[in-house]
Amino acid sequence: MQENFLLPLIIALPLLGFVLLGLFGKRFGEPAAGWLASLLVLGSFLLGLFLLLQGGAKWTLAEWLPGIPFSLNLDNLSGVMLMVVAGVGFLIHVWAIGYMHGDPGYSRFFSYFNLFIAAMLVLVLGDSLPVVFIGWEGVGLASYLLIGFWYQERVNADSARKAFIVNRIGDLGFLLAMGLLWSMFGTLSISELVEKVEAGGYSFTTLTLAGFFLLIGAIGKSAQVPLMVWLPDAMAGPTPVSALIHAATMVTAGVYLLVRHAFILHGDGFLAGLIVAIGLLTAFYGALCSLGQWDIKRIVAYTTLSQLGFMFVAVGVGAYWVAIFHIVTHAFFKALMFMTSGSVIHALGGEQDVRQMGGMQKYLPATHLHGLVAAFASGGLVPLAGFWSKDAILAYSFEFGPWLWALMLLASVLAALYSIRWYVLVFWGDYRGKAHPHESPAVMLWPNHILMGGALGVGFIGLPYVIDYKNFIEPFLTKAIGDFPHEKLPVVTEWVLIIISAVVAIAALWWGFRFFQQKMPAWYERFQTAALQGFYADAVYNALLVNPAKGLAELLFGGDRGLLSGFASLGSLMGGLGALLARLETGALRFYLAGLLLALVLLVGWGVLR
């Protein structure tokens, strides 16, 4: 791996797009702005691919902050993420050209989109933690801007603020982790930290604490329990935003951060247990909530939560490459799922309620195919992408403990159910709405075709070892993550697990396919009422945190008001005194003169008598 000046160019390209479109966006006009943004991202992708094929690259600016260089590092891990971010990002950019057609903020949208890509690439490529943090905050900013893209409506702006504020908790964790690592090792460069952690000579408890803070950061960004509340509301943004930021890339940044710091997490029983617990909770919470939603985008948002929970479990059980593998497959099928939803919304003229959908297979044949593949990949049907990555997570969970495997299997049953529920409600049955659905233009279909290919085939880079003894992605990634050897499951067990998960997924998909077509039984309706509210997580947070904080703010505001009115009355007192004295200004010359003489007499008298 060598220094390469082309590396910062990967980031500079979309940044250039942000600046150009931000300053002169209106001059580019409608399709040109979108194409410019897309091609710049494609440029980043190709450049990244070129450097990755050369075996990676480094770039360092020695004196950035005192003692901290600005260093970028393209190794296999960040390379894979780069491929996902720029590759899937490019497809979503192209799709958005069609989806955002006619929006008054067309060029503004693409300028924000390019800003997001640039920030995400900084996050992914950064080798020094402050650089990563810049990207981390940058994607947060872009996410805020894009959730509140249609800011004229208050609810959108509120959602944007909610996302930003909840993320702040995670950012605090990241900052604390940085401070702790700096005080322990005196460096914030990840590649140097790896060596220092290996060398030893520090307190393991403190390192655990640093890992814990990193975990808090990851929880915030990846919307894990208990900081998951912002992600469903983030769907207030345009659909391409949900597909790119809140499904494929940004929310996986937390998982990426944990994998990057696998050398800190690995072998730490407390952290592993915590991460597994959080991931499991999120997987179940997201899945159950998704089953109760009516808004098509919220359905998919909660499925994203659930899949992020899967990734966390993968990190917790030490399957770091599997977590990244799942990020890759998830990026394909979840982006496809979102963009299919977006195509349907587009076809129905902005309708988002699945109760007003149904029967889309007749009207939108191509989109129906995309939706079918997305649902099957997300539900874990053999041999689609989602199956292989989920199966790898299940296998590692089994190594961690058969109970965890059983729970994860249950979670994947739920995953199959919510995927097929989404599919059935949108594409099957009779059309329940009143709009006239029309198929999307080619500029929206082609990105979906490509993503569909990915959702079908990308799983084959990470087959389990019993089928493909040396698959592609595991050795590729462990070169960068670090090799943490583990006992491989016996061949028979592995086969049994694969078959069980395949059969269970097919059974769940089939059962769900039948179940969601009929009228819902009463117990499901009751469950649905609770799930629709996200099991009242928002209400609980409002009661426990938001309202007390608001009360405190009111109290302080009252105090402020008292203090200010005190100052105001002091001011009016002084004013009154001034008015009193002003009455001496009569304008009568002889009055002034008398005053002068009186003062003279008094002064002289005082001088004599003293």
Added chain:
Amino acid sequence: MIWLIASALLFSIGAYGALTRRTAILMFLSIELMLNAAALSLISFSRLSGSLDAQVVVLFIIAIAAAEVAVGLGLIVAIFRRRETTSVDELRQLRG
């Protein structure tokens, strides 16, 4: 010593005149009286102490008073031209 008493007398008359007269001209005259009372007391102090310094100051006062009279009278004439009166009680615009 007698000159000091004369000076005090002169100052008092001037002060009284400045306070009671309403015409700007007479007020001005009274102020001049007060000024000259001050000059007179300076001269008498100079005789008492035997130094000539104060007499020099008085020469200056006389010179300046001449200029001041020119300016002051000019002002009064200007006011009279504008307002057809020189009564100070009617000139009350000079207030903040």
